[in-house]
Amino acid sequence: MQDLLNxxxxxxxxxxxxxxxxxxxxxxxxxxxxxxxxxxYPVDYGYLGDTESIKVFKGSVKRSTIDAVMIVADILKRDLEVKLIWGCNEEEELAILRFINQTDYQKGILVRRGNTMPEWAITD
Incomplete structure (x- = not known):
């Protein structure tokens, strides 16, 4: 099961x-x-493409990979969203966490990218 976690x-x-x-x-x-x-907003915020369904926090680091995702529960909107964290340093990630969690109506957690690939997923 551990191999499936990230x-x-x-x-x-x-x-x-x-x-x-x-x-x-x-x-x-x-x-x-x-x-x-x-x-x-502690960093730039927007969305991918023509729809507004995939939200993104964009930091100051030039990077071609997504750093993390944030899962946000919003009681006022009665929904759950996943937001991409892209190009953020540690300070920016913490600022985003504070930004999302500053009210009683919305709370979020950060899921950071792992750096390992499970053995079963590696192919020739």
């Missing part, structure tokens, strides 16, 4: 999805949330 193929598919689609920045770093003006 499968390299999962991250490979997310990287392919992100790199094959343009990112649209809807909120620049330092801008205020359109509804909740006390919330200030």
């Amino acid at each position: 499968n390299g193929y999962f991250w490979q598919k997310i990287d392919s999805l992100a790199l094959s689609t343009n990112i649209v920045i809807s909120q620049e770093k330092g801008s205020r949330h359109p509804q909740y003006h006390n919330m200030v």
Whole structure:
């Protein structure tokens, strides 16, 4: 079971999805949330492609792989979202965690990318 916890193929598919689609920045770093003006975006925030269904926090590090995903439960919207964390250093990741978890209505966890591929997933 341990081998399945951070499968390299999962991250490979997310990287392919992100790199094959343009990112649209809807909120620049330092801008205020359109509804909740006390919330200030710690990094650029937007979405992938033509739809707004895949949200992305984009940090300052130039990188071609997704660093982590954030799973966010939102009581007001009554939904659960997965947001990509792309090009963020450790300080930016912590700022995103504080940003998401600052209210009682929304809470999130960070799932960092693993650096190992399970033996059964390696092919010739």
